[in-house]
Amino acid sequence: MIEVKRITKQYGNTTVLEECSLTVEKGEIYALVGVNGAGKTTLQKLAAGFLEPTSGRVYVHGMPAWENKEEIQRYLGSLIEVPVFYEHLTAEENLNLHLEYMGVQADVGKILGTVGLEGIGSKPVSAFSLGMRQRLAIARALLHRPEILILDEPFNGLDPVAADEMKRVLMKSAGDGMTILISSHILGDIAQMADTVGIIAGGKIQKEFSMKEYREKEAGEFEREVLQIMKGGTI
Numbered sequence: 001m002i003e004v005k006r007i008t009k010q011y012g013n014t015t016v017l018e019e020c021s022l023t024v025e026k027g028e029i030y031a032l033v034g035v036n037g038a039g040k041t042t043l044q045k046l047a048a049g050f051l052e053p054t055s056g057r058v059y060v061h062g063m064p065a066w067e068n069k070e071e072i073q074r075y076l077g078s079l080i081e082v083p084v085f086y087e088h089l090t091a092e093e094n095l096n097l098h099l100e101y102m103g104v105q106a107d108v109g110k111i112l113g114t115v116g117l118e119g120i121g122s123k124p125v126s127a128f129s130l131g132m133r134q135r136l137a138i139a140r141a142l143l144h145r146p147e148i149l150i151l152d153e154p155f156n157g158l159d160p161v162a163a164d165e166m167k168r169v170l171m172k173s174a175g176d177g178m179t180i181l182i183s184s185h186i187l188g189d190i191a192q193m194a195d196t197v198g199i200i201a202g203g204k205i206q207k208e209f210s211m212k213e214y215r216e217k218e219a220g221e222f223e224r225e226v227l228q229i230m231k232g233g234t235i
């Protein structure tokens with residue numbers, strides 16, 4: 001569903017990604033892990049069609065993402081960087097406007113319930129806490145039941161209960177066939193929910209972990225290996 005093929009991305013003279021490739025299959029949760037500045041957000045923006053690659057291509061739903069950046073939004077839900085809302089409007093009004101923009105219909109009340117914002121009522125978004133904004137952003141990403149979800153640090157600002165609920169929602173969605181590309185610094189979250197974990201370093205995916213295999217290993221083995229790679233060691 002997402003195919004990153006030998007992508008290079010430069011900002012001016014700085015090369016952030018260099019001949020980077022990865023594939024995310026239908027129904028898979030693929031997690032990107034890497035140190036600050038490794039290029040996780042850049043890669044997710046390229047996959048969402050928000051950035052033009054310097055070279056190489058990303059294919060989403062079989063289409064080159066940048067060349068079809070408007071078309072692919074029908075298949076995509078995304079939460080990348082700080083979500084922007086109409087601050088003076090309620091959660092429901094914001095979601096209804098999003099539906100209008102996407103030209104689709106969905107049950108706004110139901111999705112607000114899914115992210116724990118049921119009964120939020122007439123409070124404007126300007127009065128939301130960080131966690132409430134994050135929940136609303138996840139609701140917006142899920143709203144039109146996209147085939148593909150791209151989430152950059154979606155658990156930021158969520159309390160442990162909300163983060164746990166969100167993980168369950170995402171795992172259920174993937175079980176129903178949704179393809180998810182996610183980034184997170186919280187290795188415990190990643191270990192729990194991802195099918196595949198890609199460590200990004202030096203502009204490339206340095207190692208991929210199949211989590212099925214790691215779940216059968218000794219507890220803590222995954223975290224130990226990831227940290228070792230991120231610190232520049234070898235295993």
Ligand SMILES: Nc1ncnc2c1ncn2[C@@H]1O[C@H](COP(=O)(O)OP(=O)(O)OP(=O)(O)O)[C@@H](O)[C@H]1O
Pocket residue numbers: 011016034035036037038039040041042043
């Ligand atoms: N618009 C931009 N112009 C110039 N440089 C940029 C731009 N966006 C990102 N960068 C640089 O690209 C590199 C990768 O940034 P990116 O945000 O993709 O990393 P990240 O892995 O998501 O980091 P973090 O874990 O801190 O969120 C960083 O060195 C960053 O400074």
